[in-house]
Amino acid sequence: MSIRVHELAKELNFSSKEVMTRLVAMGTDVKNHLSTVDQKDADRLRNQLKGKETNLEHSEHKNTEETRPMTTESVQDGELKDPRSAMERQPQSARPEIEGGRRPGAEGRPQAPRQGNQGQPQGPRPGYQGQPQGPRSGSQGQPQGSRPGYQGQPQGPRPGYQGQPQGPRPGYQGQPQGPRPGYQGQPQGPRPGYQGQPQGPRPGYQGQPQGPRPGYQGQPQGPRPGYQGQQQGPRPGYQGQPQGPRPGYQGQQQGPRPGYQGQPQGPRPGYQGQPQGSRPGYQGQPQGPRPGYQGQQQGPRPGYQGQQQGARPGMPPRAGGGAPPSPVIIEQAKRQMPANKKAQDKAYERKREIEKERENAIRSPHRRPQKHVKKEVKDTTPKHIVIQGSISVQDLASKMSRKAGELIKQLMNLGVMATINQELDVETATILAGEMGVTIEVKAEKSLAVIEEIQDDPQDLVTRPPVVTVMGHVDHGKTSLLDAIRTTHVTASEAGGITQHIGAYQVEINGQKITFLDTPGHEAFTSMRARGAQVTDIAILVVAADDGIMPQTIEAINHAKAAEVPIIVAINKIDKENAVPEKVKQELTEYGLVVEEWGGDTIAVPVSAKSHHNIEQLLEMILLVAEVREYKANPNRPAAGTVIEAELDKGKGPVATVLVSKGTLNIGDVAVAGCAYGRIKAMLDEKGRRVKKAGPSMPVEVQGLSEVPEAGEPFYVVADEKLARQITSARIAVRKVEESKQSVAVKVSLEDLFDKIKEGEIKDLNIIIKADVQGSVEALKQSLLRLSTGEVRVNPIHGGVGAINKTDIMLASASNAIILGFNVRPDANAKATAELEGVDLRLYRVIYDAIEDVKAAMTGLLDPSFKEVVVGKAEVRMVFKVPKAGTVAGCMVTEGKILRSAKVRVIRDSIVIHEGVMESLKRFKDDAKEVAEGYECGIGIEKYNDVKEGDTIEAFVMEEVKRTL
Ligand SMILES: Nc1nc2c(ncn2[C@@H]2O[C@H](COP(=O)(O)OP(=O)(O)OP(=O)(O)O)[C@@H](O)[C@H]2O)c(=O)[nH]1
Secondary structure (H helix, E strand, O other), rough: OOHHHHHHHHHOOOOOOHHHHHHHHHOOOOOOOOOOHHHHHHHHHHHHHHHHHHHHHHHHHHHOOOOOOOOOOOOOOOOOOOOOOOHHHHHOOOOOOOOOOOOOOOHHHHOOEEEEEHHHHHHOOOOOOOOOEOOOOOOOHHOOOOOOHHOOOOOOOOOHEEEHOOOOOOOHHHHOOOOOOOOOHOOOOOOHHHHHHHOOOOOHHOOOOOOOOHHHHHHOOOOOOHHHOOOOOOOHHHHHHOOOOOOOOHHHOOEEEOHHHHHOOOOOOOOHEEEEEOOHHHHHHHOOOOOOOOOOOOOOOEHHHHOOOOOOOOOOOOOOOOOOOOOOHHHHHHHHOOOHHHHHEEEEHHHHHHHHHHHHHHOOOOOOOOOOOOOOOOOOOOOOOEOOOEHHHHHHHHOOOOOHHHHHHHHHOOOOOOOOEEEEEEHHHHHHHHOOOEEOOOOOOHHHHHOOOOOOOHHHHHHOOOOOEEEEEOOOHHHEEEHHHHHHHHHHHHHHOOOOOEEEEEEEEEOOOEEEEOOOOOOHHHHHHHHOOOOOOOEEEEEEOOOOOHHHHHHHHHHHHHOOEEEEEEOOOOOOOOOOOOOHHHHHOOOOOEEEEHHHOEEEEOOOOOOOOOHHHHHHHHHHHHHOOOOOEEEOOEEEEEEEEEEEOOOOOOOOEEEEOOOOOHOOOOOEEEEEEOOOOOOOOOOOEEOOEEEOOOEEEEEOOOOOOOOOEEEEEEEOOHHHHHHHHHHHHHHHHHHHOOOOOOOOOOOHHHHHHOOOOOOOEEEEEEEEOOOHHHHHHHHHHOOOOOOOOOEEEEEEEOEOOHHHHHHHHHEEEEEEEOOOOOOOOHHHHHHOOOEEEEEOOOHHHOOOOHHHEEEEOOOOOOOEEEEEEEEEEEEEEEEOOOEEEEEEEEEEEEEEEEEEEEEEEEEEEEEEEEEEEEEEEOEEEEEEEEEEEEEEEEEEOOOOOOOOOEEEEEEEEEOOO
C-alpha cells in the first residue's frame, strides 16, 4: 500500500522535505509532498530511521566527538553520510584558530557545542555529505596523522605561513613573534577580552559569574541540557534523529570521518592544510599565543564579543580548547548589546549629530547652529484638508499647519503675487497645496446653506390673499391698470397715505385682500421663476381691445402656462372706439385660451384702465379664482417668503421688499435672504407705514439685513443670529465655489438630450421657436409636435416672430427649454444671457434641418459635426455700385474680424435676409485677408446686390465639433 510523502513525514514526525530528501537519497522517485511512496520504500525509510534510533541509544555513552573513534562501519551502500563540511568535521582540537579562538566550521560558523542543525545536539559527527569521518584527513585529502603543513608540506618542523620556519614563531608577515603583540601592535600582556575588557576572572555570558558553570540562561549545568533546556544526554542527531552510530548526512554511516570531500581525515591538518600541531592562526599567522579576534590578546580566550570564554557555560571541556560559544548564546548576545557597545553607539550617534550640525551650518551660514538637533522631526502637517471654497492665504496656511510666509513664497514660485489676506480661488489653492504635498477637497456646507422646508400641518393652514402679476404686450395698459386698481381700491383708512413703490401692494375688496406684484411685464416674473421663486398665484393678461394679441401677449401666455399659473384676461381699452373685444377672444382661442362664454375656462373681463371701468369686476374674478384654488398658508410659524425687490438706501442701508408666503414676519426676527442676514429692525408697508407684523401674502419693506439680497431670493426667519451667520457664510462659500468653477447652469441641450431622455430626466422637451415670419413658427411647431414619442413629448412652449431676445432666454432658462431660431438672430443681450444661463440656442436657415436635428437628438443620433462660429460683424455704412463687380458694401467692422475666407450673412432688423459667400474684401483698393474691429472695409457678396445701409454683415466659419455622446 502506498503512502504520500506528507503522510509518511507525519508518521515519522519528520518534515515532508526531510522525508523527500531521504527518499530521493534512497533512489525513490518523489517530486513533492503529495507524491506517493510505495510500501517497500516507506518501510525502508522507517527501518532506516528506526535503526538510527537504536544507534542513538548506543551512542548515549559516547563522549565528545574529539574522543570518538572514527569507524568505517558508518559507510552504507557506498554513500558517505557526514553532512558537514571538512571544517565542520575537523575535530575541535585540530581546527585552526580563527577570529579570536572561535573555531568555526565551514565559512567560519561556530562548531564547538556540537549541536546538530537547528541547535539540536550533534553528538557523533557525520562526514560532509555522508562521507566517512574516520581518519580525519587534512583539507584536500592530505593525511592528518603526520600533520602535513600547508599544501602538503611536511609538518615536522612546523613551518609557519608559506613554509617559513616555525621555530621562533614569527608574527604576521615575518614580524618577530616575541612579545606577542596583539592586533595592530597592541601589547598582548594582560590579555584583555574583546574590546579591551579585562579577561581575568572569566565571567560568564554578560558578566555573570562563571564559577558553577551555569548552562544557557543560568540554568544549572549539571546534566548539560541541550538547546532550550532539552536534555543533552542521548544527543539526538539532526532533527532529533538518533545520534548513536554517528550516521553521516542523510543517515549514511559516519565511520572513519573523512576529510573535506572525502579525503582522509587522519593527521588533522589545520585550516587549509596547515600543520595542526603548531596551530597557525588565521591566514597562516602563528598560533602560539592564540591572538584574539583581530589580533587582540587571546589569553584566556574571550567568548563572543569579549565575553569571557573560560568556563564555557553548558559546554563540555574542550579537548582542542578554544571552542566557539553555543550558537544559542551567539543569538542571545546579538540581541542584547553589551554595555560598552551601547556606549560606543551613543558616542557614535553624538558624533553624527555634531557632523549634521556642521553640515547645516555650512548650508545656511546665517543661521545659528542649533543647540539641540532633534533626532527625528515628525511631520505633523496634514496631508489632506477640506475647504469650502475660495480661501485666504492665512486661512489656508492655518489649515495646512504651515506659515503663511511659506505659502506666499510658494505662490511666488508659481508666479502668483499674493498677500496674507488675499483670497485664493479653489484652483489656485489646490495647486498651491499640491505643490506642498497637501491634497484639497472642496466640500461646501450645503446642508447649512440649504434651509429645510418646514412642512405645515394642513389643519394650521388658513386662507391667504392671492398674489397677482400683470402681464401683456407693450402699451396695452399694464401700468395704467395697476394704477387704476391701486387708486380705486385703497381702503378709506389708507387714504392720504403716500403710496410708495416697493414692488408690491395689497388692495382690499369685499373685505378680502389681493396682493399685486407691482412689476408689470413678464421679465420680472420670469427672472424670478428662473431663480426658482414661484410667487405668483394668478396672472392678469392685459390685451388692448384695439390691438389684439401681439407677440409679447403670446410670450406672456406661454410664460404663465409654463409656470402653470391660471390666467385672467383683462381686455383693456374697451373705452376706445376701435376696441373689438370679441376679436381678442377669438385670437385667444388660438393660444388655448377659450373664454367662459364660449365654453372654455378662461375668465376674460373687459376693462378700461383709463375710465376704471370694470376694475372691481376684475378684482372679484381674481378672488373667485383664488377661492377655487384655495391659496392657504400657516400664519403661526417662522416667516418664509421671497425677495421681490431690494436696493441699498442711502439712509436706511440695505432694504428689501419681501413678500411673505408662509408664517408671520415680526420686528426683531432674525432672517436670512440669500447671503444676507440680519435682525429685522423695521418694516414698512406700501404706504410707508411702520408695521410690526407681516402675515402670508403681505409685501413689506424690511430693514436690517447685512447686504442687499437679490430679487427672487428665498427669505427665511431663523432661530438666532449665530445660525443666520453660519448659514450665510456657508452660502457665501457655496457661491464662491460656484463662481470659481464659473459653472454655467447647464440646461437641456440637443447635445445631451438623448442621455437625459434615457436617464428619465426629460419627459417633456420644451422648445421655444423664433422665426422671421409667423408661418415658419407654425410650420416648425407642427412638425416638432409630430416628433413626440412615448418616452418624450415635444412641447413648443412658445413661438414668436422676430429676433431672439433676453425674455426668450429667460423663459427658456425658467422652463428648461431649447430655443430654435429660424432665419432670426439673437440680439447681443440675448446672446450673452443665453451663455450665462446655459440655454441651448440653435439657429437654422432651413426648417427641415431644425426638425432633423431635434429628431436626431431625441434618438441619440445627433451629429453636430460642424458648429457655426461667428468671427465678426460689420455694419453697412454705405453702398457702392461698382461696374462689373456689382454692389459693394462699405462697412465698419464693429465686432471681431471679417475674414476673407468666412461665409457671410446679411441681417436686417435681426432677420437674416441673405446667406452666402464673400466675393471680395478690400481695405481701400487693396484686397485684404482680414479686417479687424474698428476698421473700415468693402465687402462684396457673391450674387447678392440688395445690401442696404444699416444692414449687418455677419462673418462666420464652420468649426468641426467632436461628438460627446
Ligand atoms: N383709452 C385708453 N387708454 C389707455 C387705457 N389704458 C392705458 N391706456 C393708455 O395706453 C398707454 C400705455 O399705457 P401703459 O399703462 O403705459 O401701458 P403699459 O402696458 O404699462 O406699457 P409699458 O409699460 O410700456 O409696457 C398710455 O398712454 C395709457 O394712457 C385704457 O383703458 N383706455
